[in-house]
Structure formats: structure tokens, C-alpha cells
Amino acid sequence: xxxxxxILIIDDEVQIRRLLEISLSxxxxxxxxxxxGREGLVAAATxxxxxxxxxxxxxxxxxxxxxxxxxxxxxxxxxxxxxxxxEDDIINALxxxxxxxxxxxxxxxxxVARIRAAIRLSEEKQDTPVLEFGTLSIDLLNHVVRRxxxxxxxxxxEYSLLTLLxxxxxxxxxxxxxxxxxxxxxxxxxxxxLRVFIAQLRxxxxxxxxxxxxxxxxxGIGYRFGS
Amino acid sequence: MDGRLTTRVTGxxxxxxxxxxxxxxxxxxxxxxxxxxxxxxxxxxxxxxxxVVALLAAFLGxxxxxxxxxxxxxxxxxxxxxxxxxxHIARTEDRLxxxxxxxxxxxNGILTxxxxxxxxxxxxxxxxxxxxxxxxxGLSGARGTEEVIRVAAENFRTSLGAEAQFIIQDGNxxxxxxxxxxxxxxxxxxxxGTAEWVFSNLKKxxxxxxxxxxxxxxxxxxxxxxxxxxxxxxxxxxxxYRNRDAFWDTCCSHIAGALEREFLGEMATRAxxxxxxxxxYGTLFNLVSHEFRIPIAAIMGxxxxxxxxxASEENRRALYSEILKASARLNHMTENLLSMSRIESGRxxxxxxxxxxxxxxxxVTQNLxxxxxxxxxxxxxxxxxxxxxxDFGLLEHALINLLLNASQHSPQGSVVKMExxxxxxxxxxxxxxxGPGFPGESLPHLFDKFFRVDGSxxxxxxxxxxxxxxxxxxxxxxxxxANLETGGAMFTIAIxxxxxxxxxxxxxx
Numbered sequence: 001x002x003x004x005x006x007i008l009i010i011d012d013e014v015q016i017r018r019l020l021e022i023s024l025s026x027x028x029x030x031x032x033x034x035x036x037g038r039e040g041l042v043a044a045a046t047x048x049x050x051x052x053x054x055x056x057x058x059x060x061x062x063x064x065x066x067x068x069x070x071x072x073x074x075x076x077x078x079x080x081x082x083x084x085x086x087e088d089d090i091i092n093a094l095x096x097x098x099x100x101x102x103x104x105x106x107x108x109x110x111x112v113a114r115i116r117a118a119i120r121l122s123e124e125k126q127d128t129p130v131l132e133f134g135t136l137s138i139d140l141l142n143h144v145v146r147r148x149x150x151x152x153x154x155x156x157x158e159y160s161l162l163t164l165l166x167x168x169x170x171x172x173x174x175x176x177x178x179x180x181x182x183x184x185x186x187x188x189x190x191x192x193x194l195r196v197f198i199a200q201l202r203x204x205x206x207x208x209x210x211x212x213x214x215x216x217x218x219x220g221i222g223y224r225f226g227s
Numbered sequence: 228m229d230g231r232l233t234t235r236v237t238g239x240x241x242x243x244x245x246x247x248x249x250x251x252x253x254x255x256x257x258x259x260x261x262x263x264x265x266x267x268x269x270x271x272x273x274x275x276x277x278x279v280v281a282l283l284a285a286f287l288g289x290x291x292x293x294x295x296x297x298x299x300x301x302x303x304x305x306x307x308x309x310x311x312x313x314x315h316i317a318r319t320e321d322r323l324x325x326x327x328x329x330x331x332x333x334x335n336g337i338l339t340x341x342x343x344x345x346x347x348x349x350x351x352x353x354x355x356x357x358x359x360x361x362x363x364x365g366l367s368g369a370r371g372t373e374e375v376i377r378v379a380a381e382n383f384r385t386s387l388g389a390e391a392q393f394i395i396q397d398g399n400x401x402x403x404x405x406x407x408x409x410x411x412x413x414x415x416x417x418x419x420g421t422a423e424w425v426f427s428n429l430k431k432x433x434x435x436x437x438x439x440x441x442x443x444x445x446x447x448x449x450x451x452x453x454x455x456x457x458x459x460x461x462x463x464x465x466x467x468y469r470n471r472d473a474f475w476d477t478c479c480s481h482i483a484g485a486l487e488r489e490f491l492g493e494m495a496t497r498a499x500x501x502x503x504x505x506x507x508y509g510t511l512f513n514l515v516s517h518e519f520r521i522p523i524a525a526i527m528g529x530x531x532x533x534x535x536x537x538a539s540e541e542n543r544r545a546l547y548s549e550i551l552k553a554s555a556r557l558n559h560m561t562e563n564l565l566s567m568s569r570i571e572s573g574r575x576x577x578x579x580x581x582x583x584x585x586x587x588x589x590x591v592t593q594n595l596x597x598x599x600x601x602x603x604x605x606x607x608x609x610x611x612x613x614x615x616x617x618d619f620g621l622l623e624h625a626l627i628n629l630l631l632n633a634s635q636h637s638p639q640g641s642v643v644k645m646e647x648x649x650x651x652x653x654x655x656x657x658x659x660x661x662g663p664g665f666p667g668e669s670l671p672h673l674f675d676k677f678f679r680v681d682g683s684x685x686x687x688x689x690x691x692x693x694x695x696x697x698x699x700x701x702x703x704x705x706x707x708x709a710n711l712e713t714g715g716a717m718f719t720i721a722i723x724x725x726x727x728x729x730x731x732x733x734x735x736x
């Protein structure tokens with residue numbers, strides 16, 4: 001499967017840039033590079049890439065600030081790269097408009113899968129009334145969820161949680177975002193509610209609840225609805 | 228100079244006072260007794276005067292007592308012994324009486340005075356003993372040089388009436404002067420020259436001593452058995468210092484002893500830390516040269532071979548997989564080293580949140596898909612397992628390390644088991660294998676840094692288990708290991724975790 005879309009990579013490390021260029025071009029993407037935040041903003045404005053890969057650790061400016069500036073006018077997906085164990089940065093980036101994240105070191109196959117999912121998500125028309133994920137279907141119009149054709153009984157909260165995640169499938173939603181959307185601002189710290197409902201939902205919609213394939217945990221950050 | 232003059236004048240006055248009192252009181256007594264002046268009753272006056280002299284002797288020094296005896300004898304003679312108003316004594320028995328009066332007054336005065344002095348000396352010694360007792364008690368409880376100095380200075384101030392300033396050496400024989408704290412209340416700063424002189428000659432100097440007596444402070448050397456910790460400068464009143472040389476020497480030697488003890492303790496710690504960091508670097512060099520080189524060699528060799536166009540497709544795949552494996556190994560080792568340094572430096576911060584153990588196990592299993600591919604991984608989570616408050620990332624790391632450890636010591640195809648349960652407020656995580664277990668003597672050292680069981684396969688830093696312990700420690704939990712009777716070893720982690728508040732959770736909604 002080839003792709004002729006252009007991807008902008010903002011990263012100051014030469015070796016990572018070279019590696020990304022080779023692996024992404026193997027999958028058919030065009031790549032442009034920026035070694036600094038300033039260059040990155042210019043490149044994003046002039047080339048209008050389909051996706052931006054942004055390293056949060058840049059020499060000339062804070063990656064987070066760059067992301068916020070970019071988001072003022074750039075609407076296409078942004079994937080952030082960060083070093084491990086900086087979960088706070090990742091959460092900030094996701095809440096600040098990043099679509100996905102990857103921690104270094106990562107496998108290029110993983111990166112390409114994330115790129116494709118992000119692009120597909122951004123280009124998909126969201127007007128289909130029925131979302132399909134393997135054997136699971138969600139009828140948004142009639143509020144009916146089916147697994148293998150059989151109706152799954154869900155409570156109101158479970159249904160809102162499922163549709164929130166499913167509508168953003170492929171994208172990581174942070175705990176705070178989900179809690180705010182489903183329970184409201186007063187519940188931002190109550191992650192235990194979220195855990196309980198996710199466990200309930202898994203029992204109802206997953207083939208194997210202890211090895212979930214739809215409701216995927218992004219440890220310390222949030223959840224991603226897989227497909 | 229003015230100040231010194233004033234002290235001299237006040238000192239003189241203080242010395243004159245008792246004599247004035249004596250003159251006044253004897254004069255008054257004489258005046259009061261004048262009506263009794265008759266040839267029949269002058270004996271009674273002698274008793275009254277003797278009584279007054281004894282009374283004065285109980286309060287005054289030897290000089291005033293002498294004056295009192297003389298003055299009372301003279302006034303008795305002049306005013307009361309007939310013929311009146313002359314020093315002449317007419318009768319022989321009166322003359323005898325006069326002399327014995329004088330002697331008795333004198334002896335009386337001197338003896339009373341001596342008893343009083345002795346009593347004062349006893350009380351003084353008692354005070355000194357108490358002060359010394361308090362000082363040694365305080366010093367033996369003090370930990371660290373700073374605290375010893377603080378305790379000593381406080382004792383000097385409260386029970387000995389002395390302001391003490393300590394000048395302590397740096398461990399290389401150089402005195403360290405505290406930078407001026409710019410505090411108005413600080414007493415006079417010690418003179419550096421005198422302090423240095425005392426420190427190098429180990430002799431007292433300054434006020435009340437034969438060496439440099441013009442200095443306003445008194446300097447005592449602090450002399451230890453092996454090290455001389457420094458010098459103490461005292462600001463003290465003369466009567467609290469003079470004639471108590473032995474006492475002050477004892478105080479100083481106690482303080483010197485306590486300081487020396489701390490000095491030696493600190494030196495030993497420093498030596499141990501140095502030794503440990505030496506060993507640490509030694510091990511680290513070993514690791515970098517050996518453990519890191521293996522995967523690097525694999526990556527270089529494999530990529531080099533991949534450059535040859537002749538390589539078969541099958542070989543290529545094998546080489547790619549080698550590169551992946553080697554880099555995963557490098558990554559794992561780097562993460563362990565970084566984690567270790569974070570744990571050691573205390574820079575690790577706990578991100579506690581409610582988590583589902585299912586997520587934890589799933590994540591760990593997913594991460595180790597390749598490494599545990601040749602084992603049968605069994606995961607068991609107790610029914611009704613509550614949510615637990617943990618740092619997900621850290622515990623994930625701990626479990627990964629335990630599982631990797633199990634995989635290194637177990638035969639291929641054997642069962643590796645990972646369990647979770649909740650018991651008495653604790654999350655219990657167990658990882659067990661069917662390997663040979665650990666040699667008994669190695670059990671206490673398994674969680675030590677860089678410890679590796681003899682004969683264990685290559686490919687580890689000996690850091691994995693100490694990281695597990697570090698992670699469990701920051702969770703305020705415990706980790707233990709035991710050999711199983713059925714073969715293999717089992718690690719058990721227990722982490723305290725309360726139950727989540729589900730008050731406002733309406734599951735039915």
C-alpha cells in the first residue's frame with residue numbers, strides 16, 4: 001500500500017530524521033524536515049503537510065508552545081514524539097491538540113500504523129449513523145449496540161462512554177478529557193469511576209475482557225478505541 | 228580604654244563595700260549599746276559585739292571580718308571599758324578580758340568565714356558536677372558535628388554562664404571560620420591569630436591566661452586522642468572562670484571527645500562512600516565494555532552482512548530479527564540504568580492513581596510477547612479484585628523485571644505464573660517460575676545492586692531486582708523471594724492500597 005501524502009517531521013536529531021525519511025518513504029510517504037521549531041512553523045505554512053510529526057524536545061523553543069501555535073491554524077493531525085516517562089508532557093500535548101503520541105525508542109512499523117490511523121480519522125466523514133468495529137456495531141441513530149448481531153444492553157453512562165471513545169477511534173483520549181465529557185468538571189480526579197466503567201464495558205463488548213482489543217489502555221494517559 | 232577603667236573602678240567599689248558595711252554596723256551597734264555603758268553592764272556589750280562579728284563573718288570575706296574584730300574590740304575598749312572614752316584599761320582583769328575578746332572575735336570571725344567558704348566550695352563543686360553531667364548527657368545524644376557544637380554552646384550558656392564560639396577544623400588541619408552571619412546579637416568575634424596559635428600550640432590563651440591576656444575572650448584548645456577538632460573561644464566572667472582550671476579543661480575535653488567521635492564517623496562514611504562509588508564505576512565499566520558490547524556487536528555485524536546483496540531472503544530476515552533483539556536488549560539495559568539512577572538519587576516521583584490490575588497484566592504481557600514467547604505465561608487475577616492505587620508505569624517496570632528474571636532462569640516451555648490478589652489492605656503480586664530456584668546463600672543478596680548469581684546466563688546488569696525493590700520501596704511496600712518446595716522461585720510484592728471511594732458512582736445509570 002503506497003501513499004503520496006506529505007509528512008512534516010520536526011526533529012533536531014539527524015539520525016532520527018534520516019531513519020524516518022527511509023522508513024516513511026518505504027511506505028510511500030513524502031517527507032519534509034525541519035530541525036527547529038521556527039523552521040517547522042514555516043514549513044507547515046508553506047507545504048501544508050497531511051500530518052506533522054513533532055518532537056517535544058526542540059532546541060530553540062518548547063515543543064508544547066510550538067504545538068499550540070501550530071494548532072491556531074493547522075487542523076490536520078499532529079503526532080508527538082517524546083522520551084519515555086514524561087507522561088505529563090504527553091497528557092499536556094494530547095489535551096493541547098495532538099492527535100497521538102509515540103515514545104522513543106519506537107518501531108517504525110508502529111509509527112506508520114499511527115500515521116495511517118490519524119490520517120484516516122481526520123479524513124473520514126463522520127456522518128455515518130452506524131460505526132462498525134469487527135463484530136461490534138454502534139447505531140448512533142437508534143442508540144443500539146450489537147455484538148455478533150445480538151443487542152448488548154448498556155446503561156446510559158456506558159453508552160456515552162463507548163460512543164465517545166468509538167467516535168474518536170484510533171485516537172488517545174486522556175482520563176481528564178473523558179471524565180470531563182461524561183461526568184463533568186467536578187469529577188476530573190475520579191479516575192476510579194472511569195476504571196470501573198471501562199471494566200464493565202469490556203465485559204460486555206470484548207471477546208476476551210482480560211485481553212481487550214477495542215478498549216485499549218494507554219497506561220498513565222488514557223484510553224484508545226482500537227479497530 | 229574607658230570601659231576598662233570603669234570595670235576597675237566598679238571592682239574597687241565592690242571591694243570597699245564590705246568594709247563600709249562593717250564600719251556602719253559596728254558603729255550602729257556601739258551607738259545602740261551606749262545606754263548600757265555602765266561599770267556593771269559592759270560585759271553584756273562584749274557579748275552583743277561578739278554576736279554581731281559572728282553574724283558579719285557569715286556574710287563577708289576575711290578582710291572585713293578582721294576589720295570587724297578589730298573595730299569591735301577598739302570600740303568596746305573606748306566606749307565601754309572603764310575608764311570611758313579612753314583606750315586605757317585600768318584593771319588587769321579588764322585588760323585580760325579585752326585581749327580575750329579580741330582573740331575570740333577574731334577566731335569566731337575567721338572560723339565562721341571558713342565554714343561559709345567551705346560550704347560555698349561544696350555547692351560550687353556540686354554545680355560544676357551537675358553542669359558537667361548535663362553537658363556529657365547532651366553530647367552523647369548529639370549526632371553530627373553541628374549538633375555537638377549546638378549542644379555544647381547551649382550548655383555553656385545555660386549552666387556555665389559562658390558564651391562559647393567554636394572554630395572547628397576542616398579535617399585537613401585548617402580551622403574554618405564561619406562567615407559573619409551579620410547578626411547584631413553575635414558576641415565578639417574570636418581573634419584568628421589567637422585561635423590559630425591555640426590550635427597549633429594546644430595551649431590555653433587569652434583573658435585570665437598567661438598567653439595574650441589582653442584578648443577579651445578566653446581560648447581553649449579542643450584536644451582529642453587522635454584528632455584535635457579545633458578551638459573554643461569563651462566570653463566569661465572572671466569569678467566563673469578563675470580557679471576552676473580543672474573543670475574547664477574537663478568540659479573542653481568532653482566536647483573534644485564528642486567532636487572527635489563525629490569526625491571519625493564522618494571520615495568513615497566518606498571512605499565507605501568513596502569505596503562504593505569506586506566499586507560502582509568499576510562495575511559500570513565492566514558492564515559497558517561487556518554487556519553493552521554484545522548487542523552493539525550484533526547490530527554492527529548484522530547490518531554489515533545485510534549490505535551484501537548475496538544474502539538470502541531467509542538470512543536477511545534472521546539478521547533483521549537479530550538487530551531488533553539486540554536493540555531491544557540495549558534499550559532494556561539503558562532503561563534499567565536510568566531507573567536505577569533515578570531511584571538512587573531519590574528523583575523518582577510517584578504518580579499514584581487508581582488502576583485495574585487487568586490493565587497492568589495485559590500491558591506487561593504485551594511488552595514481553597517476544598521475550599516470553601518460549602514460555603507458558605499464566606496470569607491469575609483474584610475474583611472481586613478491587614481497583615488499586617499504584618504508579619502504573621513503575622509497577623509495570625517491576626513486573627517486567629521479575630518476569631524477565633524468571634525467564635532467564637527457567638527451562639524453555641515451562642510455566643511462568645503471574646498472580647494478583649487483594650489481602651488485608653494490600654495489593655499482592657506474585658511471580659513464580661519452575662526454574663532451579665536460587666542458591667540459599669544468594670537469597671539475602673538478590674536485591675543488591677549489581678548482584679548476579681554465580682553461573683547465571685550472560686545478558687543482565689544485575690540491576691533488575693534492585694530496581695524492583697526500589698520501586699516497591701517508593702510505594703512503601705515490601706518484596707520478598709522464596710524457593711518453592713515444588714521447585715522454582717517465587718517473588719511476592721505487597722503494596723498497601725486503600726479501597727477506592729465509589730460513593731457517587733451509579734452503575735445502573
